[in-house]
Amino acid sequence: MSQRKGASMAAAVTSSKHHEDQEMMMELRRGPWTLEEDNLLMNYIACHGEGRWNLLARCSGLKRTGKSCRLRWLNYLKPDIKRGNLTPEEQLLILELHSKWGNRWSRIAQHLPGRTDNEIKNYWRTRVQKQARQLRVDANSAVFRDAVRCYWMPRLLEKMAATSTAHDLHGELLPPAPPLHPSHVVAGMASSSSPIHGSHDHEQDPTSNAPAGSGYYHQRYPVDPSPSTSTTSGSTSAAALPPVPCFSELSWVDQYGYGPYSYTTDLDGAAGVSSFDDDSAALESLGLDGLDLGPAEADSDVLYSDTTLLDYLNSTCAGGGTMMTMMGGGVGGGSVVHNSCGGAMGGCGDDVAEYGRPTSSSSWRTDELVFQASARKLGDHQHQWGGGI
C-alpha cells in the first residue's frame, strides 16, 4: 500500500474521537472484494435495497466503508451492469459526449445504459488519452479532437455500418454466455475467500469458452443474449442505446452510401476504391476498429503500406468532413463543421516518416502512426470542435 494511503488511514484513525471508531477503522478491509463479501453485499441489498450505505456497511457484517460498498455495488454488482468491450456505438457516443461535456463521467454514463462512469473514465484514460500522450497534445485540445473527428469517428462509423450489415448485432457484440445474474450466485455460491480480480476475469474473450474454474466470469458479466428479453438498462444491443442523432442511426449511413468504405468512390475514384476495399477487408480482419486497434501483426506493415493507409485516411477524412457536417448538424443542434479535414490531410503521406516511428518496427501500429500523422497535420489548422453544446 502506498505511503499516501497509509498516511491517510493513519490520519483518519488519529482524528477519530472514539475508540470504537478507531477499532472499526483498524479492522476495515480494503483492496479487492472477495466472493463472500460480494455475497454479503448482494444479500443485504436484496433484503433492504440500495442506499444508506454507511448503515449497510455497519449492519451487513462487511468490514468495509459505506463508500466502498456503494462503489462495489454501482460499478460491479448491480444487475444491469453491462460487461465486455465497448461497442463502436458506445465508443462513438463517449467521444461525442465528452466533446460536449468534458470529464462529466457520470453524465456521460447516463447515456450509455449499463456502463458506469468508472468504466467510461477508464476507457478515456487508457485509450483516448494514450493517443493524446503519444501525440504530445492535450486530449482536450482542439487539435486532438479534430483528429478524433476526422479519423477515429469515421472509423467507428465504418465499424458500426459494417457490423450492422454483415452481422447480427447480437451475435457480433454480445458474449454468448448464458446470463447469470449476481443474485443467482447468492444461493449456489461456493464458499471462498480468495480475492476476486474482475479485471482479469473479464479480459478473456467473452466469446471463447471459459476456462475451468472461471465460473465467476459468468457470474460477473450477466448478459441477456435475447433481444426480446433485454431491458434498456441491461441490453448490450445498439438499439438499446438512447436515440442520439446521427451516431446511433445507422440508416443514414447506408442511405447516403456511407456504409463500409463506399463513400470513397465519390472522392477518390474507382482506382482508389479497389485498393481501399482490399485494405478495409484486411483491416477488418485485424479487428482494427477505431481506437480499439487490434494486436500488432508481424506482417501488418506489409499488408498495409503507409501509402495505402494514407489513401485510406485521405478518403476517410475527406469523407469525414462531409460526415462531420452531418454530425455537427445532428448532434450539435445545427452548428456546421467545415470540411477542414480533407485539406489538412492532403499531405499526410509525406509526414508519416517525419512523425511516425520506423514502419519496420513490428510493435508500431500503422493505424496509430496514421492517426498521429493526421493529428499533426490538423495542428496547423486549429479548427474548433464543431459539436455545439
Place this chain on the structure above:
DNA sequence: AAATCCGACAACCGCATCGGA
C-alpha cells in the same frame, strides 16, 4: 526461462453537494 514493461481496470481518496435535524 526470467525479468521487465505495459495496458487495463477495480478500488481508493478527497472534495463537493445535498438534505435533514
Place this chain on the structure above:
DNA sequence: TTCCGATGCGGTTGTCGGATT
C-alpha cells in the same frame, strides 16, 4: 442558518495478466 452525515463525482493509485525484451 448552521451543522453534520450521506451520497455523488472525478482524479489517482495498486495490482494483475499478458506482451515484450
